[in-house]
Every structure is written in structure tokens, then in C-alpha cells.
Amino acid sequence: MHTCGSEHLTNHNPHATTKVIGAYFKDRYPEGKGPSTKDLKNSIRIELGCKVSYWKVWMGSEIAKSLVRGTHEHGYGVIDAYSHMLRTSNPGSKTALKIDENGRFKYFFVAYGAWILGFAQMRKVIAVDGTFLRSKYGGVLLSTVAQDAENHIFPVAFCVVDSECDASYRYYFEQLRSFVLDTPELCIISDRHQSIRKMVSIVFPLAHYGCCMRHLGENIRNNFHNASVVYHFYKAAKAYNIDVFSDHFNRTRDLVPQAATHLERVGFHRWSRAFFLENRRFAEKFHERHMKFINAPTIFIPSIEKDIAKNINLGNKLLVHQIANYKYIVTGQDEVATVDLLANSCTCKVFDIDKYLVHML
DSSP: OOOOOGGGOSTTSOOOOHHHHHHHHGGGOTTSOOOOHHHHHHHHHHHHOOOOOHHHHHHHHHHHHHHHHOOHHHHHHTHHHHHHHHHHHSTTOEEEEEEOTTSOEEEEEEEOHHHHHHHTTSOSEEEEEEEEOOSTTOOEEEEEEEEOTTSOEEEEEEEEESSSSHHHHHHHHHHHTTTSOOOTTOEEEESOOHHHHHHHHHHOTTSEEEEOHHHHHHHHHHHHOOHHHHHHHHHHHHOSSHHHHHHHHHHHHHHOHHHHHHHHHHOHHHHOTTTOTHHHHHHHHHHHHHHHTTTSOOOOOHHHHHHHHHHHHHHTTOEEEEEETTEEEEEETTEEEEEETTTTEETTSHHHHHSOOGGGO
């Protein structure tokens, strides 16, 4: 049996095995990451004078990474130990492992304690998506994220599954249910994957299901190849009131009727801000919290303070005329709005949804 190690790899012994190449390059992957296969092949040629095939160098690099961070098989074998250490070092974390009838890995769910605590203080809007894992055993990584008060992406949970199907999404949502409550205030956004929509209706029947505006926009771009239609779609999706929405949507219909039909089939309440049902519930929730803290000092997060300061400067340039008790006509910025201070509303609908804007300052 040939037992020469990497120390014997020279131009006098050019027929190196992948294991020998892996041992030789192990030190170049200190954290499991290192040079590309092309760079390694050039290194062997320059340092050792050996000509080795690209495939053999690639296999050697995979072995080198395995020597540093362990094999995939070892990783799957220690999931139970990893789960225990994760919950010990991150109190309040949730993990769940499911295996099939043969004792093989099927699903693995993780939600860190800090994520669970953080999400409890946020508006209950989450986005769910899946991405393929490009590793030896493949699979799909399902993930859920929210958005914090500063509009930063906030992770909520993730789950490794075999594929995007009804069974995997049902398992994932059932694990989420342990700390994401099924209420009318909950909104779940996705890319219109059939399994997501189906399992949301089963596991979260009270929640509102919405479609990701960006995915719809990219579908329109790829299917109809019309930049103007995409422009008017985004304008319609982001519109605060129905009049502005209708203006841009009608232009979409004039340009490409098939695109408008597709969006109507999806449902306006799934992707449009103006038709989004949750905005009405949010207004009620906002009023409830406002009354609770009405006597507290007014302190906003930095991004909101910045927007309010900007709106105050814009508000100084507006013309205001009182038309009734607590009602005013505000003119400026090429638009006219009616503000009702008693009802806390504005005809532009921006305040009704965002709860702060220039017309109300």
C-alpha cells in the first residue's frame, strides 16, 4: 500500500492523490475558507512543479476544508449536541429536529432567544422565503425575517429542510407558531409559492397573507419586458390612496393589458398599500397605544426624528385654511389635502398609514 504523505509531494513524485493534496493545503484554510481551485492548481505547479488536473485539485480542496471544519456527515451526526449547546449558551432559544423512519435527518429548526425576544416588540409583519443549499447533500434553507423600527432586517427563525413542499412548510410554520401568535394583526409575506400560501391558511388562519412586491415586479419585468409597466406597478403598489393607485394601475392596463389582468388575479389587497386590510387594523392599534402613552415624553427613533425634522421644514412652506372645526385645507407641493385633526386623518392617506407626515405638522 502506498503511504507517502504530503511531505513527499514533489516533481519527482507527481502522482499525488486527492488526500495528499488536501493534507498539503490544509493550513491554507484556517477557518474553512481559502484560495480558489484555480489558485491552488497554480500553487502546485509553481511550488512543486507538478501538473495536476483541475478535478483532483478541487477534490483536494474539499478534503482540506473537511480536515479543518469537519465533514458534512459529522455535522449531521452532532446536531443534537449542537442544539443542546445552542440552548445552553442562548437561553430562551428554540430548536427542533425531525428524523425519518430510518433515523435519517429530515428537518432542523432554529430560533435564537434574542430573535424571539426582539420580535415580540416589533410590528407583526414577517417575510418567508427559501433558498437552495449548494452542498454535498443539498436541501433548502427556509428563513423568516421581520423589520425593526429603523427599517433594518431582523432575523426571526430558519429551518433546513429537504425541499420546498407542503410537508416542510407545515413543519416550519408549526414551529414558528410556538412564539409567533396567530392573530389578525399578523401579516405573512412571501413570493407566492403555492405551499406557503396553502400552509399559512392552515397553520395561521387568522393572519393576512401578502405577496412580495419585488417578486411581483420582477415577474412582470421578465414576462412582459416593459420598463414602463414595471415603473407604474411600483408606483401603484406604494400609493397611499386609491386615486393615485388607480391612476398608475390604469396606465399599466393601457400599456400591457395582460400584466393588469395578472395583478387583478393576484388580488389588490395582496400587494397594494392602498388596499391592504392590515392598515386599518394598524390605525386602531396605533390609537390604542397613543392613548396609553399620551402623557409620556415624545421620543422617537433616529430615523423618525430625521423625517419629522425634514417635514417641519417642508410644513413651513404650506398654506393652511380652516374650513370647519378641526378641519383644514393644506395647499403646497403641487397638491391639496384636507386634514381632520379630530379624526386624525388626511386625504393623502400617508398619515393614516405612517402616522406622521408634513400636512399634519
